[in-house]
Amino acid sequence: MISRLSLRTICSPPSRGPAFRRSSLLTRVARSALLLCIAMPVGVAHAANAPVQVTLDASKPGAVIDRNIFGQFAEHLGSGIYGGIWVGKDSAIPNTRGIRKDVVAALKALKVPNVRWPGGCFADQYDWRRGVGPERKPAVGEPNSFGTDEFMDFAQQIGTEAYISVNLGSGTAQEAAEWLEYMTAPIDDALGAERAKNGHPAPYKVAILGLGNESWGCGGSMSPDFYVNEMRRFSQFVRNYNAVQPMKRVAVGEGGGEGSYNDAIMKAWKGRSGGWDIEGLSLHFYATGGWPPHLPSAGFDEKDYAALVKDPIAMDDAIKTYSAIMDKYDPEKKVALAVDEWGAWLAPTPGSNPAGLVQQNSQRDAVLAALSINVFARHADRVRMANIAQMINVLQAMILTDKDKMVLTPTYHVFHMYVPFQDATFVPLTFDSGTYATNGITLPRVDAIAARDKAGKLWIAVTNIDPKSPATFIISLAGVKAIKAAGQTLAAPKVDSVNSFDAPNIVAPKPLSARVAGGKLTVTVAPASVTMLGLE
Ligand code: AHR
Numbered sequence: 001m002i003s004r005l006s007l008r009t010i011c012s013p014p015s016r017g018p019a020f021r022r023s024s025l026l027t028r029v030a031r032s033a034l035l036l037c038i039a040m041p042v043g044v045a046h047a048a049n050a051p052v053q054v055t056l057d058a059s060k061p062g063a064v065i066d067r068n069i070f071g072q073f074a075e076h077l078g079s080g081i082y083g084g085i086w087v088g089k090d091s092a093i094p095n096t097r098g099i100r101k102d103v104v105a106a107l108k109a110l111k112v113p114n115v116r117w118p119g120g121c122f123a124d125q126y127d128w129r130r131g132v133g134p135e136r137k138p139a140v141g142e143p144n145s146f147g148t149d150e151f152m153d154f155a156q157q158i159g160t161e162a163y164i165s166v167n168l169g170s171g172t173a174q175e176a177a178e179w180l181e182y183m184t185a186p187i188d189d190a191l192g193a194e195r196a197k198n199g200h201p202a203p204y205k206v207a208i209l210g211l212g213n214e215s216w217g218c219g220g221s222m223s224p225d226f227y228v229n230e231m232r233r234f235s236q237f238v239r240n241y242n243a244v245q246p247m248k249r250v251a252v253g254e255g256g257g258e259g260s261y262n263d264a265i266m267k268a269w270k271g272r273s274g275g276w277d278i279e280g281l282s283l284h285f286y287a288t289g290g291w292p293p294h295l296p297s298a299g300f301d302e303k304d305y306a307a308l309v310k311d312p313i314a315m316d317d318a319i320k321t322y323s324a325i326m327d328k329y330d331p332e333k334k335v336a337l338a339v340d341e342w343g344a345w346l347a348p349t350p351g352s353n354p355a356g357l358v359q360q361n362s363q364r365d366a367v368l369a370a371l372s373i374n375v376f377a378r379h380a381d382r383v384r385m386a387n388i389a390q391m392i393n394v395l396q397a398m399i400l401t402d403k404d405k406m407v408l409t410p411t412y413h414v415f416h417m418y419v420p421f422q423d424a425t426f427v428p429l430t431f432d433s434g435t436y437a438t439n440g441i442t443l444p445r446v447d448a449i450a451a452r453d454k455a456g457k458l459w460i461a462v463t464n465i466d467p468k469s470p471a472t473f474i475i476s477l478a479g480v481k482a483i484k485a486a487g488q489t490l491a492a493p494k495v496d497s498v499n500s501f502d503a504p505n506i507v508a509p510k511p512l513s514a515r516v517a518g519g520k521l522t523v524t525v526a527p528a529s530v531t532m533l534g535l536e
Contacts, residue, residue, distance in 0.1 A: 078356025
C-alpha cells in the first residue's frame with residue numbers, strides 16, 4: 001500500500017469506546033506502558049510541504065470494496081428515530097406516511113446500501129410485537145409508533161436494504177424467529193397474513209441479520225462460550241422466508257476485547273455442523289481520543305483535532321488483530337468482518353440530554369470519516385460491511401434536525417463524495433505519507449486511496465490531514481489514459497467549522513479539477529481537506 005516507508009512508532013493515549021469497557025488487549029498494553037505505541041508506516045523525513053509523490057498501479061487491482069462498508073446505523077436513541085426520521089402522519093413537517101421528506105431526499109443521494117436497526121443496545125431489549133398493528137404498546141421512553149412496518153417503509157423510501165438486529169439478549173429464539181416470519185413469510189402463513197392485515201401483503205426483504213449486539217456487555221454480559229451456544233440456536237432457527245438473496249448473518253464479535261469472543265466464534269464456525277452458519281462477525285470501534293468521551297464536538301483546538309483523527313490508526317490495528325484470529329479458522333475469508341458500529345463519540349453538545357448522544361459534526365469528522373473509509377477499503381478482502389454510528393442526530397451523524405429544520409453535516413458530504421467507491425475495485429497506490437506532528441501526537445501528513453468503478457472509471461481520494469499546510473500530490477498514472485481529473489473537494493475555514501441550521505453551507509464540497517500532463521496528475525488541496533477526483 002505504501003512504499004519507501006520508514007517504520008516509526010507513534011505514541012499516543014489509547015483509544016477506547018463503549019466497546020472498550022472490558023479490559024482489552026489494547027488497554028492492558030497501554031496500562032503497562034502508560035502509552036499506547038502503535039507501529040505504523042509513516043513517511044521518511046523530508047521537507048514538511050514537499051509534494052507527495054504517488055504511484056498508481058492499475059495493473060494490480062485488489063479486492064472489490066463492498067458497497068456495504070457505507071452502511072448506516074439508526075437506533076432508537078435520543079432523536080435518531082423520533083424527530084429525525086419519524087414525525088408522524090399528522091405532522092406539519094412534510095412527510096410521507098409519517099417519514100420526513102427532507103431526510104429521505106438527502107439520504108437517497110447517498111445510495112445507502114443498508115441500515116442497521118433497531119439498535120445497538122436497544123435491540124437486545126426490543127419487543128417487536130409492541131411495534132406492529134393498529135394498537136401500539138408503548139414502553140418507558142419508547143412510543144413504538146415507529147416499528148417494523150415503518151422501518152421497512154423508510155428503507156424502501158431511501159432505497160436501502162434492511163439490516164435487522166434481533167433480540168438475543170432478553171428475547172427468545174422463538175420471538176426472533178416469529179419476527180422474521182412476520183417480515184418475510186408469504187400471506188398463507190399466519191404471521192405473513194398479520195403483516196398483510198397491517199397493510200403490507202408483499203413480504204419484505206431482510207438482507208442482513210444481526211445475532212445480538214455487544215453480547216459481552218449491554219447485550220447480556222455473556223461469556224464467549226455462552227454466547228456461541230445462543231448464537232448457534234438463533235442462527236439455526238431465525239429463518240428468512242423471502243430469500244431473494246441469501247441473508248447474511250452477523251455474529252457479535254469484539255469491541256476491543258482480547259480476542260476470546262472472536263476466537264470462540266470462529267472456532268465453532270470452523271467445526272460447524274447442523275443447520276447454523278454465519279456470514280459476518282462484528283467489530284465495534286469508536287473514535288474518542290480516550291474514553292470516556294470528552295473531546296468537544298465544536299470549538300476545539302488543534303490538539304483535540306489530532307487526538308481524534310489519530311484513532312483510525314488504532315482501528316486499522318484492531319482490524320489486523322481480529323482479522324488474524326479469523327484467518328486462523330477461515331483463511332479463505334468466507335466470514336466478513338463487519339465493523340457495524342464506528343465513528344466519533346464525543347462529549348454531548350452542552351445543554352443537550354447526555355443520554356441522547358447529541359454532538360456537532362465538524363471538518364474534523366469529515367477527515368475522520370475519510371480516513372476510516374480508507375482503512376476499510378484497504379481491508380476490503382475481509383471488511384465487507386460497516387455501519388457508521390449513527391445516521392441522524394446521534395453521534396457522528398449524516399444529518400441533524402431540529403423540528404422542521406435539517407442540516408447536512410461534513411460527514412454527509414464525505415459519504416456523498418465516496419459514492420463512486422461503492423462496489424469499485426481497489427487499485428493500489430504507493431506513496432510516502434510524510435508526517436504531521438502536534439502536541440506530542442505524530443500522524444501521517446496525508447492519505448490516499450484509489451479504485452476503479454464498475455464502468456471502468458478510476459477514482460482517487462486524497463486526504464490532507466495537516467490542518468496548517470496545503471498538500472500537493474503528484475500522481476504517476478502509468479498505463480492510464482487520462483487528460484484531466486475532475487471532482488470535488490471538502491475544506492473548511494477551520495478544523496472545528498460546522499454547518500448549522502442558520503449557516504448550513506460553511507462546510508460544503510466545491511468542484512475541483514486538475515490537469516494530467518506527462519502521465520502525471522498534479523493537484524494541490526487545502527489543509528485538513530478531503531478530495532475526490534475521477535479521471536477523464
Ligand atoms: O451507538 C451507541 C451505542 O454504542 C450502541 O447502542 C451500542 O451498541 C454501543 O455501545
